Amino acid sequence: MIINCASNPCTAGQNCTDLINSYTCSSAPYCNSNPCLNGGVCNNTASSCNCLGTGYNGSTCATRNPFFLSPFTFSFSFVADRLLLVAINNCTNGVNNCSSFATCTSTGPGTYSCACNSGYSGNGQTCNGTSLFLSHHSLLNVAC
Numbered sequence: 001m002i003i004n005c006a007s008n009p010c011t012a013g014q015n016c017t018d019l020i021n022s023y024t025c026s027s028a029p030y031c032n033s034n035p036c037l038n039g040g041v042c043n044n045t046a047s048s049c050n051c052l053g054t055g056y057n058g059s060t061c062a063t064r065n066p067f068f069l070s071p072f073t074f075s076f077s078f079v080a081d082r083l084l085l086v087a088i089n090n091c092t093n094g095v096n097n098c099s100s101f102a103t104c105t106s107t108g109p110g111t112y113s114c115a116c117n118s119g120y121s122g123n124g125q126t127c128n129g130t131s132l133f134l135s136h137h138s139l140l141n142v143a144c
Contacts, residue, residue: 003018004016004018004019004021004022004023005017005018005023009023009025010023010025011025014026014027014028015027015028029044030042030043030044030047030048031043031044035049035060036049036050036051036060036061037049037056037060037061037062038051038054038055038056038061038062039053039054039056039061040054040056040060040061049061088110089106089112090104090106090110090111090112091104091105091106091112092106096112096114097114097125098112098114098124098125099114099116099120099122099124099125099126099127101116101117101120101127101129102114102115102116102117102120102122102124102125102127103115103117
């Protein structure tokens with residue numbers, strides 16, 4: 001048997017299968033390369049990404065949809081027989097991942113940023129006391 005696929009005769013992204021005195025090229029399943037981003041669901045049959053409910057669109061769910069209203073960014077309530085759409089503040093409702101040694105700042109409905117407080121350093125989600133701050137508290141016999 002001659003190995004025809006040794007010379008890589010197929011185009012990029014295709015699989016080569018040796019046959020008797022021949023070969024065949026076939027496309028790899030679309031989803032093998034994990035093309036869908038931001039929670040998009042891949043469909044091999046249609047060779048596409050389903051972006052429904054992700055807040056993104058485009059062929060790979062890479063483009064942010066500015067008009068998407070996530071159920072996690074707004075709440076609904078009835079006041080005097082009227083439906084109100086209220087923006088959720090993750091800093092005041094406690095649904096954030098900021099360190100207890102950080103300040104949470106609301107940056108929009110359902111979004112926020114974290115910054116370590118004075119005397120701490122880190123990314124806001126993890127904050128470590130600086131040595132000067134820790135030594136000051138150690139002198140006062142205060143547990144950190």
